[in-house]
Amino acid sequence: MSGSVKKLILITGMSGSGKTTLAELFREDGFSVLTMGDVIRGLASERGLEPTPEVLGSIAKGIREEHGDTAVAVKCVERLGGMEEAVVVIDGIRSLAEVDVFRGSFKGVLVAVHASPEMRYERLRERGRSDDPQDFGTFRERDLRELGFSLGWAIALADHMLVNEGTLEGFRGLYKGLLERLEVG
Amino acid sequence: MSGSVKKLILITGMSGSGKTTLAELFREDGFSVLTMGDVIRGLASERGLEPTPEVLGSIAKGIREEHGDTAVAVKCVERLGGMEEAVVVIDGIRSLAEVDVFRGSFKGVLVAVHASPEMRYERLRERGRSDDPQDFGTFRERDLRELGFSLGWAIALADHMLVNEGTLEGFRGLYKGLLERLEVG
Numbered sequence: 001m002s003g004s005v006k007k008l009i010l011i012t013g014m015s016g017s018g019k020t021t022l023a024e025l026f027r028e029d030g031f032s033v034l035t036m037g038d039v040i041r042g043l044a045s046e047r048g049l050e051p052t053p054e055v056l057g058s059i060a061k062g063i064r065e066e067h068g069d070t071a072v073a074v075k076c077v078e079r080l081g082g083m084e085e086a087v088v089v090i091d092g093i094r095s096l097a098e099v100d101v102f103r104g105s106f107k108g109v110l111v112a113v114h115a116s117p118e119m120r121y122e123r124l125r126e127r128g129r130s131d132d133p134q135d136f137g138t139f140r141e142r143d144l145r146e147l148g149f150s151l152g153w154a155i156a157l158a159d160h161m162l163v164n165e166g167t168l169e170g171f172r173g174l175y176k177g178l179l180e181r182l183e184v185g
Numbered sequence: 186m187s188g189s190v191k192k193l194i195l196i197t198g199m200s201g202s203g204k205t206t207l208a209e210l211f212r213e214d215g216f217s218v219l220t221m222g223d224v225i226r227g228l229a230s231e232r233g234l235e236p237t238p239e240v241l242g243s244i245a246k247g248i249r250e251e252h253g254d255t256a257v258a259v260k261c262v263e264r265l266g267g268m269e270e271a272v273v274v275i276d277g278i279r280s281l282a283e284v285d286v287f288r289g290s291f292k293g294v295l296v297a298v299h300a301s302p303e304m305r306y307e308r309l310r311e312r313g314r315s316d317d318p319q320d321f322g323t324f325r326e327r328d329l330r331e332l333g334f335s336l337g338w339a340i341a342l343a344d345h346m347l348v349n350e351g352t353l354e355g356f357r358g359l360y361k362g363l364l365e366r367l368e369v370g
């Protein structure tokens with residue numbers, strides 16, 4: 001089975017900016033979405049392991065140690081080779097190096113989602129996942145840790161920037177405008 | 186003369202994103218704008234030197250060598266101490282460390298201006314300053330060099346993001362919306 005992927009829409013942004021919401025909008029419109037986490041889950045499944053957070057974390061750590069910081073992106077590219085869709089959305093880009101990996105094999109447009117630190121903090125508090133920060137200091141530390149992977153570079157060099165600070169309806173409007181500019185709608 | 190500055194509007198963004206245009210819109214509305222370059226020009230004037238690019242470059246390099254990467258921001262803060270305006274716009278923030286210097290003394294809201302690499306490259310080509318890049322490779326190198334000063338971090342953590350990819354009229358609309366949100370209009 002040879003792949004027929006023609007174009008990637010690469011989504012990046014800080015925690016709580018709305019990356020997953022954007023991916024969800026694409027999915028509702030019938031686009032195929034691959035999240036970096038899916039790839040790790042796929043590896044767990046191949047190895048016959050339950051996809052617990054511990055197992056997934058350990059697999060991600062293992063392949064990064066073995067193949068470097070862009071290992072997950074490389075695994076994604078391998079999976080894309082077997083996909084039939086013309087356009088695939090990739091959620092969870094965390095560095096410019098990952099962007100370069102995808103662009104080494106496909107035409108990739110980079111979309112950043114932005115929201116202010118204040119708003120992202122509020123959202124993460126509301127979401128309340130077990131790994132979400134409990135206070136602003138911890139949140140700020142996590143932001144800086146994530147930026148250490150050159151996430152800020154990827155955001156600064158995005159081809160499209162969606163500012164997600166209003167309602168979901170407003171964000172859907174920005175998403176529709178993006179589809180038109182990408183000419184994939 | 187004791188200062189009475191209450192709030193700073195800190196402008197950041199990549200080359201060609203439209204920082205100066207935004208500063209100009211603030212200026213037209215009567216806001217006081219301090220550019221990081223002005224501070225260097227002020228130092229040249231104090232020393233009785235002509236503000237040629239060579240002289241300004243040499244002064245900037247000198248004070249950074251003497252006082253570290255945030256030296257220009259520190260000089261700006263000194264100048265702000267003698268200013269009477271309640272709100273001052275600072276143009277040309279290049280790192281998160283500079284943001285921290287300003288926020289050490291004032292309430293500062295960080296505004297990033299964004300445009301895609303493609304659009305910024307076109308603009309810089311049209312502007313055609315002598316120090317503007319002649320080809321995309323040189324432009325990309327300069328982007329990465331600027332990002333090395335943690336400019337990407339400042340952009341990623343901006344309180345407000347203005348996407349400057351349409352007309353000047355459209356950008357003016359975003360500016361007006363920003364004034365409302367900042368409650369300084």
